[in-house]
Amino acid sequence: MRKITKGQPPSSFSNWVNQKPTDKNENEWFAELYNQKRWDLVGDLSHHNAQEQFYLCAYCCVQITGDYTDTVNEHVEARKINPSRSLDHTNIVASCKTKNQCDSAHKAQALPLTPLTDECETELKFKISGRVEGLTDRAKQAIQVLNLGDDERNNRALIEKRKQLSHNLMYTHGINPQQALEDDELLKSVIDDLLTPKDGNLDAFAPVVANILRNWIS
Incomplete structure (x- = not known):
């Protein structure tokens, strides 16, 4: 995960929230976005959140586009747990749509550690x-x-993908993943570079590699 700092919601979404009737609760109205096929508002929200996250999934840090093909509007505090936050933009992030992972795995479970915390x-x-x-x-x-991959028995696909892309990213920055670097200043410089968006984007798993390199700093 990477800490997400929530800003203002897209104006189309906030205007709709402020102008909607009061005959349904927030949870029901969020469902209505999909029942009424308000793909304009759903799309504005997912694209806005993806941009806010530098186009990384809020949980696994794989790249997303904000488009419905790979991105879903995910409630950090599940709607079934706290229906009153169903339209709260500070509770909605962009998640990948990977099966049995991230949003797909979260469902209505409590999430004690979230990307909204340091x-x-x-x-x-x-x-x-x-x-x-x-x-x-x-x-x-x-x-x-x-299901973020603590063991291959749980999520081998994510572990292998994270390993491969993380190693590639290290090599790109001149670091051999098999040899822990002892130059703290160089490590800090690489971490800063990894976490600096380029054209509004971060590389897939850049926060993961930054996390690994921080653990190499003495």
Whole structure:
């Protein structure tokens, strides 16, 4: 995960929220966006959130476009847990649509560690192997809820993809993933570069590689 700082919602969405009738609750009205096929508003929201996240999935950090083909509007606090936040933009992020992972795995489960908190970058530890480890109980629970790949038995596909793309990203920055670099200043420079958006985008798994490199700093 990478910490997401929520800004203002797209004006089309906020105007619709402010002008909607009061004959339904927020949860029902969110469902109405889809029942009434308001793809303009749904699309505005997902594209806006994807842009806000530098086009990375809020949970696994794979690249997304904001388009319906690979992106879904995901409620961090599930609608069934807190229906009153169904239209709260600060509770909605852009997630990938990977089966049995991220939004698909989250469903109505409680999520104790979220990308809306600073701790999401420190309580998860990513490894060269592609696996992720939870350093706290809530981090371990979040990994299980979102199926983020702590073990190949749970999500081999994500672990392999994360390993391959992370290694490629390291090589691109002149780092051999098999040899921990001991030059702290160089590591910090690479981390800064990894986390600096280019044309509004971050590379897939850039926050993962930054996490790995932070653990190399003495």
